[in-house]
Amino acid sequence: xxxxxxxxxxxxxxxxxxxxxxxxxxxxxxxxxxxxxxxxxxxxxxxxxxxxxxxxxxxxxxxxxxxxxxxxxxxxxxxxxxxxxxxxxxxxxxxxxxxxxxxxxxxxxxxxxxxxxxxxxxxxxxxxxxxxxxxxxxxxxxxxxxxxxxxxxxxxxxxxxxxxxxxxxxxxxxxxxxxxxxxxxxxxxxxxxxxxxxxxxxxxxxxxxxxxxxxxxxxxxxxxxxxxxxxxxxxxxxxxxxxxxxxxxxxxxxxxxxxxxxxxxxxxxxxxxxxxxxxxxxxxxxxxxxxxxxxxxxxxxxxxxxxxxxxxxxxxxxxxxxxxxxxxxxxxxxxxxxxxxxxxxxxxxxxxxxxxxxxxxxxxxxxxxxxxxxxxxxxxxxxxxxxxxxxxxxxxxxxxx
Amino acid sequence: xxxxxxxxxxxxxxxxxxxxxxxxxxxxxxxxxxxxxxxxxxxxxxxxxxxxxxxxxxxxxxxxxxxxxxxxxxxxxxxxxxxxxxxxxxxxxxxxxxxxxxxxxxxxxxxxxxxxxxxxxxxxxxxxxxx
Numbered sequence: 119x120x121x122x123x124x125x126x127x128x129x130x131x132x133x134x135x136x137x138x139x140x141x142x143x144x145x146x147x148x149x150x151x152x153x154x155x156x157x158x159x160x161x162x163x164x165x166x167x168x169x170x171x172x173x174x175x176x177x178x179x180x181x182x183x184x185x186x187x188x189x190x191x192x193x194x195x196x197x198x199x200x201x202x203x204x205x206x207x208x209x210x211x212x213x214x215x216x217x218x219x220x221x222x223x224x225x226x227x228x229x230x231x232x233x234x235x236x237x238x239x240x241x242x243x244x245x246x247x248x249x250x251x252x253x254x255x256x257x258x259x260x261x262x263x264x265x266x267x268x269x270x271x272x273x274x275x276x277x278x279x280x281x282x283x284x285x286x287x288x289x290x291x292x293x294x295x296x297x298x299x300x301x302x303x304x305x306x307x308x309x310x311x312x313x314x315x316x317x318x319x320x321x322x323x324x325x326x327x328x329x330x331x332x333x334x335x336x337x338x339x340x341x342x343x344x345x346x347x348x349x350x351x352x353x354x355x356x357x358x359x360x361x362x363x364x365x366x367x368x369x370x371x372x373x374x375x376x377x378x379x380x381x382x383x384x385x386x387x388x389x390x391x392x393x394x395x396x397x398x399x400x401x402x403x404x405x406x407x408x409x410x411x412x413x414x415x416x417x418x419x420x421x422x423x424x425x426x427x428x429x430x431x432x433x434x435x436x437x438x439x440x441x442x443x444x445x446x447x448x449x450x451x452x453x454x455x456x457x458x459x460x461x462x463x464x465x466x467x468x469x470x471x472x473x474x475x476x477x478x479x480x481x482x483x484x485x486x487x488x489x490x491x492x493x494x495x496x497x498x499x500x501x502x503x504x505x506x507x508x509x510x511x512x513x514x515x516x517x518x519x
Numbered sequence: 520x521x522x523x524x525x526x527x528x529x530x531x532x533x534x535x536x537x538x539x540x541x542x543x544x545x546x547x548x549x550x551x552x553x554x555x556x557x558x559x560x561x562x563x564x565x566x567x568x569x570x571x572x573x574x575x576x577x578x579x580x581x582x583x584x585x586x587x588x589x590x591x592x593x594x595x596x597x598x599x600x601x602x603x604x605x606x607x608x609x610x611x612x613x614x615x616x617x618x619x620x621x622x623x624x625x626x627x628x629x630x631x632x633x634x635x636x637x638x639x640x641x642x643x644x645x646x647x648x649x650x
């Protein structure tokens with residue numbers, strides 16, 4: 119292992135679901151202490167902490183966590199980057215190790231969302247008593263519902279529909295079939311918030327949220343946390359053979375934002391920044407999409423999963439529909455996607471998601487994924503999108519030891 | 520006091536009603552909001568340009584779950600108006616997938632949001648199917 123490689127030494131995710139009796143700090147502590155035990159180190163060894171809790175972004179979750187599990191005076195970076203918050207925390211820890219400032223870093227993401235409804239566009243202010251222009255558009259009244267939609271199911275529905283307009287082949291049924299796959303996968307994941315298989319008819323017949331996304335085609339709001347301990351290659355060399363054997367190489371850690379394009383300020387463009395992140399990640403890791411044994415991608419809605427097959431270059435440009443219909447993305451296909459159940463059934467506790475998907479991939483690479491193990495997995499990719507936008511891509515490789 | 524006011528300042532009510540964009544004089548990028556600079560080329564000079572009132576539905580969704588007070592279902596869409604993308608509702612159409620289609624030709628239409636205490640009527644816009 120090269121001295122300046124970055125490795126995941128320990129990683130942990132909590133059960134996703136409803137944790138009525140536990141607060142964000144409890145969940146973050148379980149994830150962080152679990153990752154430390156998994157890594158075989160203590161807070162004394164950790165040189166930097168990056169932490170995210172999007173809904174409580176002003177609360178300083180990193181220091182709150184330290185006060186429960188270990189105050190050692192190390193720098194804390196509290197990060198907030200929409201649904202890419204967890205991936206951003208991980209990348210901050212990786213950058214700190216890569217820079218040589220520290221040997222060991224930790225990243226934690228946690229969210230409590232069980233029972234939350236629409237996270238954007240969930241409320242609209244009352245109209246004023248007189249029509250008075252305000253804001254950047256000189257609007258005299260709230261515009262959600264009057265000029266398009268601010269809801270996430272609606273925004274991502276349009277993103278999937280736009281792909282269909284460009285390349286053809288999409289339908290309500292096609293998007294529902296993607297959801298059918300992820301719910302089927304979740305039945306093998308004991309940490310998923312929901313482990314229920316749905317028939318296609320059940321998915322299409324469920325409550326319509328924003329056409330073509332019905333309720334089971336939307337990410338599940340739930341509670342959960344995930345944490346990772348990262349270490350430099352030079353430090354890992356001084357550690358036990360068992361630690362070296364279970365360490366997972368971070369072959370690429372990339373974060374991008376959306377470059378300007380026509381329409382990008384009208385309907386968020388989640389495509390170009392994902393494609394840019396994927397290109398950088400494949401180049402940095404020296405692997406191609408054909409080398410991936412599994413992919414965890416950001417299926418915040420069934421309509422989103424389709425476009426990311428293309429954006430991550432898992433299929434030829436414009437070929438996402440054929441790629442899905444070939445069965446490639448089922449767990450027994452050529453490129454298994456979201457074998458965890460994805461955000462639609464594993465759940466989406468926002469700031470935890472970008473570390474939990476890395477945990478899923480790492481667990482397969484270690485050969486520790488139990489009933490849902492992808493046999494012989496050596497390389498995997500984890501992707502998240504935070505609307506606004508931020509894209510995180512991590513490529514992970516099994517240790518050669 | 521004007522007796523009619525547009526929902527947003529980029530809707531011009533004069534006949535015929537139309538939308539205006541802030542166009543970057545250096546690179547031609549178009550925006551509907553108040554600008555500090557151009558996100559594409561960092562230029563700081565803009566001119567107001569009219570946007571084609573006819574367009575094509577490039578993406579849509581039918582929103583069934585929205586904030587309290589917003590009538591559902593409604594059609595939210597991305598309209599391609601001759602190369603300028605516009606966010607809008609598709610109005611004067613049944614909000615179901617049998618009546619709204621990708622690629623459907625549409626044109627700008629206005630409607631009243633109601634009259635406030637001072638007697639001013641607010642006017643909103645959407646796009647309706649081209650007859």
